[in-house]
Amino acid sequence: MRRLLPLLVLAACYRVPVDLPPYDGVPITESNTCAPSRVETVDCVLDGDTFDITRCGDDVLGERFRMLGIDAPEVAHEGNPAECFAQEATDALEDRILGKDVLLEFDITCEGAFGRTLAWVFLVDPESEEEENLNVWMVESGLVRLYEEFDFDKLRYVNELQAAADAASAGNVGLWGACSDE
Secondary structure: OOOHHHHHHHHHHOOOOOOOOOOOOOOOOHHHOOOOOEEEEEEEEEEOOEEEEOOOOOOOOOEEEEEOOEEOOOOOEOOEOOOOOHHHHHHHHHHHHOOOEEEEEOOOOOEOHHHOEEEEEEEEOOOOOOEEEHHHHHHHOOOOEEOOOOOHHHOOOHHHHHHHHHHHHHOOOOHHHHOOOO
16 A cells, blocks of 8 residues: 555646647637636626626626737726726727626636636627627727737637727727827
8 A cells, every 4th residue: 555655646646638728720619718608797897808797896706807809998097097998998898798698708718917717708699699709899899909918829719809900900990090009
């Protein structure tokens, strides 16, 4: 038994990787994301890329989400003024998702800065069951810019985000026409 105990301890500590990372052309699928998709009701929109479910605010009972691949202008906080188009982005996201059920899809990383859960956010039309990627919609509407951090080029919908950003920028849509480069 004395010889077997170290082997048992070693075996318990060894973890076989379950999913291949979505690099080198391996498509991102439900099986190699950091969590399964789920539907949640949005209780609070904090800005143009961040919202809470379950409870609004910094309560431990809620969960805070940050939309993947996008960066909304900062709202006024901690004595800093709001950035150009911050209110428009916040209002637009609030109009689209506040109090509604959204489908949350996850990617290669589930947690970002400040402990927020990173997700792709979809509205699902109950009649047609068509899904609208709100991350892409926010970009194509000129409400946010791309957030090219944490393996941006490996994200599931990066091509759609880039195409939306190119079109919005070329057309001076939203903040692209209203705000100077910051």
